[in-house]
Structure formats: structure tokens, C-alpha cells
Amino acid sequence: MAFKVKKIVKHTDAKWFEFDAESKVLIASIDNPDYQISFARSRREFQRHDAQFEMGQAGVIEGEKTEYESQCYMLANHVMRDWQGVQDADGNPLPFTSENAEALLLGDAEAFLFVLNSAREYAAELRVELGETVGKPLPASSGKKSSAAKARKSAG
Template identity: 50%
Template sequence: MALKMTKKEPVSGEKWVPFDDETKILLSGIVNDAYQVALERMRRRLQRNDAQFDEGEVGVIDGERTEHQNHCLLLGHFIVKGWEGVQDADGNPLKYTPNAAADLLDANIEFFVFVLREAGKISAQAKAELDETVGKPSPASSGKESGAGKAKRGARSTSA
């Protein structure tokens, strides 16, 4: 079978996922172009910051965030899209904002892992649905005429 250039189909999707009996989270799939671009940019920024230090030298740039804090910020902005049932420290309903999501992800490792795991599942499900909808491509043709396109021997042409 020949290698064929095909159009890249977007794999996206959002889904409400229960976190516990009282809380559900609206998540986007992890295969999300905006998230992937921001993740790559964050990694480049960390590498640039690391390059400022010589071999064996350890340091921190003022205001620099950890990789985990940066990742929480990205997940809060591009993957966590909303929630119901989340509460603040006093038990009051907490309104969703990307920054509130980032803070919650940073403070709660169980929630962080939950978001990564479920966002991965959403993307896998969306891809499976896309593959099922589009179907597998037909095998390549040899280029020979067949069926109605094949001229029959001895048949007269109706063209002038």
C-alpha cells in the first residue's frame, strides 16, 4: 500500500466528567492545538531560563514558576472549561475561571492527575469516533479501468 497524503482531521471534543458524587468538570481533549502550542512555548521558555546558568550552577530567576505551576496554568486555560460543585475553602460555590482552575490544579495533585487522565480519554474517544465516521480508506487502485469505465470489445462508440 502506498503512502498517501491525507488531510489532518481535527480531533477535539468536550465532555462533562464526574470527579466525585458532587462535582463534575467540563474538559476538553488533550489533543488540542492551542494547548499543544502553549505547552511547547512553556518548554522553550524553561529551556531559555535554564540556559542562563553555567554547567553545575543552580539558580532561580525572580518570579519564575515551577514546571508544575506552568502546566497547571495551561490546563486551567485550555483543558478545564468549566465545573459544577467545586467549593472554596469555606464551602461556598467556586465560580470557574481559568486562573481558579490553575490554582486548584496546583493545590490538588489528585485533581491534576484526574484532568490529564480524563482529557487523554476524551481525545482518544474523539479520535475513535472520527475514525469510525470517516471509515478506513479504500485500497489504492491500479489505475486500470474497471466496471462502467471499461470499454467492451467490439462495442461501438456513440460519440461523433
């Protein structure tokens, strides 16, 4: 069987998602490498903290963040890329920064779910796109052995 190079999905791109008629958010795939690395580190940190307590024992380590707070940070820094139409508490336009995005997610569960679900939806779209590309038949070959196959046979 020959080695085959598979097409890689570009999870680093982002797509605009409309939240409502006035606002939209530029969102990357939940499968993008930066988010996935941050998520893995966050899970390991939670596991280390959990290991400090015995079964059935509840405890909190000083300065420890909740899983929700960690998710808000990761989404704001690694999934959300920009926005339009987002306003501050006084109704003034709010510029996109990761700090503003994190504050929005921490204070608005609907916004959090919108970003998370949109990022998952975009990841699914990219996977389908990859499946359609990979599923296309390759052009027929001439049936001749490649140079690499000839070299392996003569070496063996």
C-alpha cells in the same frame, strides 16, 4: 498515488468528566491547539532559562515559574472549560473562572491529575474515533480517471 484528504479530529470540543458524585468538570482534549501552542512555548521558555546555567549548576531566575505552576495555568486556561459542584474552602459553590481553576489545580494534586488524565483519555477517545472513521472503506469508484488525472496526462 492520489492526494487524499484525511479527516481531522476536532480536539476543540470538550466532554464532561465526573470527579465524584457531587462534582464534574468539562474538559477538552490535551491535543487541542491552544494547549499545544501554550505547552510548546512553555517548553521553549524553560529551555532558554536552562541555557543560562552551566552543566551541574542549579539556579533560579527571579519570577520564574515551576513546571507544575505552568501546567496548572495551561490546564486551567486551555483544557478546563467549566465545572459543576466545585466548592470554595467554606463549602460555598465556586463559579468557574480560569483563575479559580488554576487555584484549584495548584492547591490539589488529585484535581490536577484528574484533569490531566481526563484530558489525555479524551484525546485517546478522539484518536480511536478518527481511526474507526478513516478505516472505513470508501465507496467503489467507476474506474474512470478523474478530470484532474486527465488534465495531468494531457499536460505531460
